[in-house]
Amino acid sequence: MSDTETPLKPAEKPTANTAPFVIRTDNDGADGVTTLSLNRPDELNALSEGMLATLQLELDDIADDRSVRVVVLEGAGRAFCAGHNLKQMRANYSLAYQQELFATCSKMMQSVLRLPQPVIAKVRGLATAAGCQLVATCDLAVAADDAKLATSGINVGLFCSTPGVAVGRAVPRKHAMDLLLTGDFLEAPRAAEIGLINRAVPDDRLDEDVAELAAKLARKSAHALALGKQAFYRQLEMGITDAYAFAGDEMARNMMDRDAAEGIDAFIEKRDPEWDQGPRSDPRSEDD
Known part of the structure; x- marks a missing residue:
């Protein structure tokens, strides 16, 4: 494939899985709290073309919705988000496609930062590469104590340069470089120690803990x-x-x-x- 082939489309071709990429639940546990659930558990909620496009649409809509006071971001199944969809990336092997993909992902990450509402990452299971980037980008993050986070791209020869932007702004430089250079996985309690997340709690308390935090923020101005x-x-x-x-x-x-x-x-x-x-x-x- 040449570097001039068609870049990223706004959504991927239909597949057998017709479920929505993102499930939005408004007033989830408290007035003004909206939950966005990444909904490709069979793909570990990877940031495919369709996932990125749908998440961007939801964020754009929420930005103008004055009924939403707090956003909770979570992943369905056994992972928060396993980063980019590597199979999709290999199937579209052109420079133009890759550049557009990372630009699209970067735009989505910046939309989280620019969203007027606070965004809380609720992390279960894996949060790797761009998934770890998404956790670092959110304003607050709470994880189950058995969750694992990593910028693991280096393990497949792909340095996590864009995740490094968010992670490098969330933790001290030496910790960021340790994550980026080794690709090692951090247990959630250690991630809390270095500031990548706010805290780690037992899995059976995660929903309650995040709900209480979201409700507390929703009561503020x-x-x-x-x-x-x-x-x-x-x-x-x-x-x-x-x-x-x-x-x-x-x-x-x-x-x-x-x-x-x-x-x-x-x-x-x-x-x-x-x-x-x-x-x-x-x-x-x-x-x-």
């Missing part, structure tokens, strides 16, 4: 969470002087928002706050 998430990731790319200047301006503007006034008044008056409706895809939009 969705506008403040969206604004704060956006500001946090922006300041990480700045020098410290610029970061303080930017963050100070953000806090000053945040202080002028309706939710901040309501929250402070509620604190003073010893009552529960009544927050605004929900997050905006642009938390600084003028339709306030």
Whole structure:
């Protein structure tokens, strides 16, 4: 195949498996909590063309849905996500295809970061290569204590360069390079120790733990969470002087928002706050 052949299509050809790639469940356990379940357990929820396209569509829809306050991302079956679909990649052996595939995946990962709602990864089983990247990309991550995470591409001769972008921003450099160079698997408790996930819990407590965390976030000001998430990731790319200047301006503007006034008044008056409706895809939009 030549390097000029047709690149990645928005969705893969139909197969015998007609189940949706991603199952969306709204108000899952608490108002405002939406769960996205990667739904190819027979393929360990690999990020195939169809999986990437469907996940991107769901994220785009959620970004504009003010009824969604928190997103939980999980995988069906015995894996969270085993990374890219290597069989599909080998079957489309052209440079143009591979470049488009990784660009599509990178766009999806950045959509998770830009989503106004917090995203929690609920990890069972394996999270390898781009699956580990997805865990590192999510704002928070909780895993069953028997889950295993790895940037294992090096074991098949494919260095996990794009997973390294997310993992290298989630853990210290030496830990990131250890994962990337060796391809070794981390048990979830060790992943928590180095900061790749927030915590590891017994498998029979994972659902309850994540549900409690999601419900806790859903009770916060969705506008403040969206604004704060956006500001946090922006300041990480700045020098410290610029970061303080930017963050100070953000806090000053945040202080002028309706939710901040309501929250402070509620604190003073010893009552529960009544927050605004929900997050905006642009938390600084003028339709306030």
